[in-house]
Amino acid sequence: MKYLLQRIAFYLFTMWAAITLNFFIPRMIPGDPVQAMIARFQGQMSTQAVASLYVLFGLDKKQSIWADYRGYWIQLFHGDLGLSFTFFPAPVSQVLAQSLPWTVALVGVTTLLSFMIGTMLGVFAGWRRGSWVDGLLPATTFLSSIPYFWLGLIAIALLAGPGSFFPSSGGYDPGLVPAFDGYFIPSAIRHSLLPALTILVSSVSGWILSMRNMMVTVASEDYITVAHAKGLSEKRVMFGYAARNALLPNVSGFALALGFIVGGTLLVEIVFSYPGLGYQLFQAVGAKDYPLMQGIFLIITLSVLLANLLADVAYLALDPRTRKEG
Amino acid sequence: MKDPVLEIRDLNVDYGLGDQAVHAVRDVSLTLHRGEVLGLAGESGSGKSTLAYGLTRLLPPPGVIRGGQVIYHPAAGPAYDVMALSHAELRAFRWAETSIVFQGAMNSLNPVYKVSTQLLDVIRAHEPRMPASARLARARELLRLVGIAADRMDSYPHQLSGGMRQRVMIGMALALEPQIVIMDEPTTALDVVMQRQILRQLIELRERLGFSVLFITHDLSLLVEFSDRIAIMYGGRIVEEAPAPALYRDSLHPYSDGLLHSFPALRGERRELTGIPGSPPDLRNMPTGCSFHPRCSKAFEPCPDRVPVLGHPRTPDGRTRTVACWLHPATG
Numbered sequence: 001m002k003y004l005l006q007r008i009a010f011y012l013f014t015m016w017a018a019i020t021l022n023f024f025i026p027r028m029i030p031g032d033p034v035q036a037m038i039a040r041f042q043g044q045m046s047t048q049a050v051a052s053l054y055v056l057f058g059l060d061k062k063q064s065i066w067a068d069y070r071g072y073w074i075q076l077f078h079g080d081l082g083l084s085f086t087f088f089p090a091p092v093s094q095v096l097a098q099s100l101p102w103t104v105a106l107v108g109v110t111t112l113l114s115f116m117i118g119t120m121l122g123v124f125a126g127w128r129r130g131s132w133v134d135g136l137l138p139a140t141t142f143l144s145s146i147p148y149f150w151l152g153l154i155a156i157a158l159l160a161g162p163g164s165f166f167p168s169s170g171g172y173d174p175g176l177v178p179a180f181d182g183y184f185i186p187s188a189i190r191h192s193l194l195p196a197l198t199i200l201v202s203s204v205s206g207w208i209l210s211m212r213n214m215m216v217t218v219a220s221e222d223y224i225t226v227a228h229a230k231g232l233s234e235k236r237v238m239f240g241y242a243a244r245n246a247l248l249p250n251v252s253g254f255a256l257a258l259g260f261i262v263g264g265t266l267l268v269e270i271v272f273s274y275p276g277l278g279y280q281l282f283q284a285v286g287a288k289d290y291p292l293m294q295g296i297f298l299i300i301t302l303s304v305l306l307a308n309l310l311a312d313v314a315y316l317a318l319d320p321r322t323r324k325e326g
Numbered sequence: 327m328k329d330p331v332l333e334i335r336d337l338n339v340d341y342g343l344g345d346q347a348v349h350a351v352r353d354v355s356l357t358l359h360r361g362e363v364l365g366l367a368g369e370s371g372s373g374k375s376t377l378a379y380g381l382t383r384l385l386p387p388p389g390v391i392r393g394g395q396v397i398y399h400p401a402a403g404p405a406y407d408v409m410a411l412s413h414a415e416l417r418a419f420r421w422a423e424t425s426i427v428f429q430g431a432m433n434s435l436n437p438v439y440k441v442s443t444q445l446l447d448v449i450r451a452h453e454p455r456m457p458a459s460a461r462l463a464r465a466r467e468l469l470r471l472v473g474i475a476a477d478r479m480d481s482y483p484h485q486l487s488g489g490m491r492q493r494v495m496i497g498m499a500l501a502l503e504p505q506i507v508i509m510d511e512p513t514t515a516l517d518v519v520m521q522r523q524i525l526r527q528l529i530e531l532r533e534r535l536g537f538s539v540l541f542i543t544h545d546l547s548l549l550v551e552f553s554d555r556i557a558i559m560y561g562g563r564i565v566e567e568a569p570a571p572a573l574y575r576d577s578l579h580p581y582s583d584g585l586l587h588s589f590p591a592l593r594g595e596r597r598e599l600t601g602i603p604g605s606p607p608d609l610r611n612m613p614t615g616c617s618f619h620p621r622c623s624k625a626f627e628p629c630p631d632r633v634p635v636l637g638h639p640r641t642p643d644g645r646t647r648t649v650a651c652w653l654h655p656a657t658g
Contacts, residue, residue, distance in 0.1 A: 222433040223433060223437075225384060225428065229382060229426045229428075230425075230447075230451065231448070233451065236447065240439075240447070241436050244436075245438060319437075320482040321484050
């Protein structure tokens with residue numbers, strides 16, 4: 001318990017550092033949001049409009065950067081991340097709230113599936129070397145060496161198109177209103193199939209390979225021989241003794257993968273024009289939408305930290321050697 | 327002579343197949359009697375551990391049993407050949423009839439399970455109908471038997487010292503009251519004091535519970551002290567087998583003699599330590615004839631050409647011992 005509290009304190013510190021960097025970095029970039037706006041409107045703005053924009057963005061007061069910093073924290077605690085330029089005048093928090101569920105549902109579910117399928121196959125491949133699962137390895141390794149987005153482009157070119165079951169872009173049919181009903185949900189699932197498949201195919205082999213190699217390593221441990229000598233059933237030795245120990249490094253890998261869910265599949269979302277966070281980030285970068293970028297970076301940072309915390313907790317639960325008894 | 331409990335007949339174990347195969351155990355015949363401690367000694371690579379893994383069919387690939395029989399005599403019922411058992415029968419045979427305490431004492435326990443889980447799962451695997459409370463009581467009793475407090479049940483292996491872990495393994499080996507306990511260098515990783523303590527305890531338990539022990543070690547001094555009979559292995563073969571006192575007093579095979587003179591006695595008169603010149607033979611390229619002849623100071627004319635057969639020597643106690651050496655040709 002004490003160990004966990006220490007970890008949490010460490011993560012709080014890291015969070016503070018990340019948020020602070022997130023505050024200072026955009027302010028080191030030359031120019032300010034109003035200049036960016038003026039550039040967007042190609043100078044066709046009246047002086048009054050410029051002045052009111054300065055007031056709107058809170059840049060009229062000549063206060064110190066420390067006062068700004070304090071204000072930033074206060075705003076953050078109120079969930080206020082500023083206004084998005086691209087979706088002006090929608091607040092950033094609202095844009096994030098709209099796009100985050102798409103990414104979490106698509107990439108979260110596929111990452112989880114990929115981990116579970118890959119680990120399971122890895123257990124069998126490592127336990128029975130030379131079986132058909134082992135023969136699968138070169139094929140999956142080949143697929144994993146293809147970048148996500150390229151696989152996505154191929155999938156669109158081959159499977160999507162006019163009259164095809166698979167839509168080539170978007171998160172749902174354009175005519176529908178997002179709601180939990182019989183029209184929207186099937187449409188959303190149909191739209192997510194291709195991107196999900198793309199991610200799954202290219203990420204599953206990593207799990208297979210690492211789990212297989214750990215299984216091979218663990219299978220030569222003394223306690224596996226002892227388990228066989230004890231006359232335990234094959235299933236018990238394979239899962240309870242071998243896989244249970246081989247799983248440990250994969251768990252931390254999985255937690256890291258969870259952290260990269262939000263930011264990691266940017267390209268897939270771009271290829272499929274999927275309304276998730278990655279696509280939003282792409283648009284924000286294109287439009288120099290600093291508040292939105294900042295908001296997305298914040299979400300990515302927080303999710304990586306949260307995933308790490310989860311990994312720590314999972315490790316405490318799975319490996320008694322990491323527990324420090326007080 | 328007492329009843330046999332395990333008869334190894336002409337066991338051959340190879341590593342690999344075909345021409346490249348290494349013959350690690352060659353035509354080994356050995357009998358373990360009920361209630362006795364049979365010591366098996368030899369240098370590294372002499373095939374002692376391979377023999378232990380082979381007779382329980384635990385050999386990791388590429389180990390292959392090329393031939394031979396291992397006849398097991400259960401406490402009740404007819405004898406059967408372990409080599410002919412099906413997978414299910416073998417699983418039932420393991421641990422319930424023959425348990426093993428392994429070389430790697432430190433790594434024999436699964437690091438992620440509590441001691442209790444590992445004691446209970448072997449009992450559950452073999453006696454699924456035993457009620458959970460009885461299993462738990464049995465596990466506690468086993469720990470008490472090897473001198474570990476019952477509150478250690480909920481410890482994880484990393485919380486125990488090396489000696490305690492090995493005691494847990496010995497306790498676990500006795501969980502199903504097997505007829506035979508094979509000890510494969512069980513105390514190698516422990517210090518000398520702990521070695522003796524654990525072995526004393528083991529011998530005490532054997533007297534109380536009546537199981538037989540096949541004790542494998544390279545430390546002949548331990549065997550002289552703790553075993554009833556000793557078999558010496560060299561290059562995959564048994565070269566001498568005799569009651570422990572007889573072997574200690576006058577070993578017949580020059581190799582046994584060399585082994586005996588390579589460690590100091592704790593008590594008794596001082597003697598010169600000699601050791602054995604040379605190094606153990608390469609199993610892929612064994613010398614012709616007696617495999618020990620290149621290192622033997624007493625080698626003579628037949629040694630490089632013909633393999634000596636294990637047989638009873640022409641000594642007064644010849645009926646109780648066997649040796650494979652041209653100095654003591656078999657009486658047939």
